[in-house]
Amino acid sequence: MTDSGAKQLHNRIASQIVERVRAQRLQAGEHLGEQDLADAFRVSRSPVRVALKLLEHMAVVQRRPNQGFFLKQGWEQLQPQPVTAGEQGEDELYYRIAEDHLSGALGLRFTERELIRRYGATRVRLTRLLTQMSDEGWLERLPGHGWEFQAVLTSVKTYEQSYRFRQLIEPLALEEPGYAIDQAAFDQVRREQQSMLDGELLRLSKAEVFRRGANFHETIVAASGNIFLIEGVRRVNRLRRLLEYHVNRDRSRLVNECRDHIDILDMIEAGDMVEAARFLRRHLSRASEAKMDLIAD
Amino acid sequence: MTDSGAKQLHNRIASQIVERVRAQRLQAGEHLGEQDLADAFRVSRSPVRVALKLLEHMAVVQRRPNQGFFLKQGWEQLQPQPVTAGEQGEDELYYRIAEDHLSGALGLRFTERELIRRYGATRVRLTRLLTQMSDEGWLERLPGHGWEFQAVLTSVKTYEQSYRFRQLIEPLALEEPGYAIDQAAFDQVRREQQSMLDGELLRLSKAEVFRRGANFHETIVAASGNIFLIEGVRRVNRLRRLLEYHVNRDRSRLVNECRDHIDILDMIEAGDMVEAARFLRRHLSRASEAKMDLIAD
DNA sequence: GGTTGCATTTTGTCAACACAAGAGACAGAA
DNA sequence: TTCTGTCTCTTGTGTTGACAAAATGCAACC
Numbered sequence: 001m002t003d004s005g006a007k008q009l010h011n012r013i014a015s016q017i018v019e020r021v022r023a024q025r026l027q028a029g030e031h032l033g034e035q036d037l038a039d040a041f042r043v044s045r046s047p048v049r050v051a052l053k054l055l056e057h058m059a060v061v062q063r064r065p066n067q068g069f070f071l072k073q074g075w076e077q078l079q080p081q082p083v084t085a086g087e088q089g090e091d092e093l094y095y096r097i098a099e100d101h102l103s104g105a106l107g108l109r110f111t112e113r114e115l116i117r118r119y120g121a122t123r124v125r126l127t128r129l130l131t132q133m134s135d136e137g138w139l140e141r142l143p144g145h146g147w148e149f150q151a152v153l154t155s156v157k158t159y160e161q162s163y164r165f166r167q168l169i170e171p172l173a174l175e176e177p178g179y180a181i182d183q184a185a186f187d188q189v190r191r192e193q194q195s196m197l198d199g200e201l202l203r204l205s206k207a208e209v210f211r212r213g214a215n216f217h218e219t220i221v222a223a224s225g226n227i228f229l230i231e232g233v234r235r236v237n238r239l240r241r242l243l244e245y246h247v248n249r250d251r252s253r254l255v256n257e258c259r260d261h262i263d264i265l266d267m268i269e270a271g272d273m274v275e276a277a278r279f280l281r282r283h284l285s286r287a288s289e290a291k292m293d294l295i296a297d
Numbered sequence: 298m299t300d301s302g303a304k305q306l307h308n309r310i311a312s313q314i315v316e317r318v319r320a321q322r323l324q325a326g327e328h329l330g331e332q333d334l335a336d337a338f339r340v341s342r343s344p345v346r347v348a349l350k351l352l353e354h355m356a357v358v359q360r361r362p363n364q365g366f367f368l369k370q371g372w373e374q375l376q377p378q379p380v381t382a383g384e385q386g387e388d389e390l391y392y393r394i395a396e397d398h399l400s401g402a403l404g405l406r407f408t409e410r411e412l413i414r415r416y417g418a419t420r421v422r423l424t425r426l427l428t429q430m431s432d433e434g435w436l437e438r439l440p441g442h443g444w445e446f447q448a449v450l451t452s453v454k455t456y457e458q459s460y461r462f463r464q465l466i467e468p469l470a471l472e473e474p475g476y477a478i479d480q481a482a483f484d485q486v487r488r489e490q491q492s493m494l495d496g497e498l499l500r501l502s503k504a505e506v507f508r509r510g511a512n513f514h515e516t517i518v519a520a521s522g523n524i525f526l527i528e529g530v531r532r533v534n535r536l537r538r539l540l541e542y543h544v545n546r547d548r549s550r551l552v553n554e555c556r557d558h559i560d561i562l563d564m565i566e567a568g569d570m571v572e573a574a575r576f577l578r579r580h581l582s583r584a585s586e587a588k589m590d591l592i593a594d
Numbered sequence: 595g596g597t598t599g600c601a602t603t604t605t606g607t608c609a610a611c612a613c614a615a616g617a618g619a620c621a622g623a624a
Numbered sequence: 625t626t627c628t629g630t631c632t633c634t635t636g637t638g639t640t641g642a643c644a645a646a647a648t649g650c651a652a653c654c
Contacts, residue, residue: 009440009616033627042440044617046552049629066623069626111647124637127421128428135432143306144646145605158524165525168469176461187593192616221596227455228462234528291477306646331598341647346599363653408617410635420636421607438601441616442635 006266010050015081016041017051018060021071028074032061093121094129095165096164098138098242102142102148111146136238152239156292162236163288171277173224179273181223184240186265189219193261201254208256210241216261220268246295257287260270302400310348315357318368326466329358340442383524391426395539398446408443433535449536452588456521459533460585466529467514467581468574470521476570478520483562486516489559498551506551509539510529513558517565517577544591554584 017037037048052069055061060078061069063068096119100106106118114207115126130147133139140154152158183230196204204212214237221233260283300587314334329349331342338345349366352358352432356376358366392417397403403415412423427444430436449455470476489509493501511534518530556578564573 006384035627042439042445046616046626047441066628109529109622111605122638124424127424131425131428132432135429142339143309143345146647147623148339161523161525164523165446165529168526169466172465226461228458228529228533229435229447229465230464231532232525236525244457278468290517330596342598343646343648347645363598408635443617493610532610 003197010047010054013041013043013047013051014054017055018078019081022075022165024256025075028071028073030071032069034068049108091129093119093125097129098153099245101150102153102245109146109148115281116140136235138239153242154167160292162240162243164286165236166217166283169229169279171280172220173226173229174268174273174277174280176226179224181269185219185222186269189216190265191260193258197255197258201251210244213257214241247291253290307344307351310338310340310344311351314348315351315375316378319372319375319377322372323368325368327368329366331365343583345388346581388422388426390416390422394426395450396542399450399542406443406445433532435536450539455492457589459540460581462533463514464578464581466526467518468577469578470518470523470566470588471570471574473521474519475522478566481518482516485564486513487562490555494552494555498548507541510554511538517561543553544588550587
């Protein structure tokens, strides 16, 4: 199965090159060294070379014989690239399987063969996905043949617990000694939240709204520097994304959440961690109650 | 590659049958229904049947034509089975790879092919292991070919963070509302710890000592009922097992740890959760300091 | 009716091969 | 030198067929 594009390595690299040019604010005419790029993206020169040829075709770079590629357009003329980089490693099929389980289309037990037939996926890809899912705890390999969904995804209890967990963990992260802000990341998060307040909220897809919310929480926890705290929050969010996929949230409530988020950013950047932690606790508990109402329907 | 035994499904089932007979205290002469067992172990009748034939060979059960298998020995005459059940799903190769990385035998970057050649492992098995490892965060798939170890396993920082994480999480778990003891599990843990105090400590393998320690912590957290807390602790312990594999601990210190553990069990069972949480914090902080000294060498 | 005994179907793993594509080596131009 | 251009070697994935073993269906028996 030849993938449409996003999954081809050189396509991803091409996007990354553009992104890099923008990040480094490179002017038209500057030289793009193959080995430089290869090192930056941790690949060999081969895929970089293909990517550059691609960009030449798009008139972004120009080739000079025996001198390599040079920027034809300055960084300001380049389109920001869609977030393929963040999406990287996430498989669409992952969500499709979860979806089909939640909607009842996929029974409690199933065999790999069944999935291969149903989704037309290949064995290796499935093996990877399934082990990942079982590692995340919502799928289990049976001793003999087949797999079985755990009750995790469907039970309200899990949902409550996920909020409880965040309520315990996240404020603690804020109060960790050595808490150090990554200003660039914080600025990015602030922009994302503010733009939603400014009306973009209604235009964005459910998935994007969720991503931004999760990103906020992951970023403020990440500043604690403790990899286990970060991983814990990430893990919960991945599961939460599946759980909330079917819940249609009241968008006006979301406005309040965004305000909370920005307030919390303010407190953290002002260095008032105790207050930020307290506020975060309240924020999470309010959010939790709101969601429980929705699920109770 | 025909495995020696532990990995064959029917062998595992045979062990599980014995375990079940002991757990249910079945007398000699009792009937063992195939479907019953199959349901209990979530497999079909086929492997159960093979397992029973195996047990017949070992004179544990007796077959009566057209009536199935009957216990020949009462539960008290049966040997407790080695913990193949707990070991289930863990791959020896997993630890071997970690070991080889820590000892420097395996470079920072490597290809799957390299591992196949080096360990004589099969592709599927490796794929599963590698995705698991990358899920656990200490290995990363490169965009092109190959894999790369993260700095997680080697850095002292990770080690500190793992203790910090436990110090935050575990006491909180004890104070969760709805904390409910699984008495059987607690009794088991208590036996494990007490027997080490009674001198068994010197005879046990490093791996078993670690397992018991980890089991203690996971069990008391498990009683909180929150799956995210439990998973968090489990995850840290898996990593910690790798990190501590190379540290030779002072066994006399371990005696103190065992005493602490038993004290904590006492407090919890007495319902004094606040005191238990406080003591647990101190316990973890002491243990952390002790280990840091060792690593500093 | 429910269970065993047996036969049949299905599944998952492994080995082998083909192929696209990434990694690495080397000569030659700047 | 240092980097490009080109070439070869290696890697990873997809596919197929074989085989052991797990799942399943059915007749026979208690």
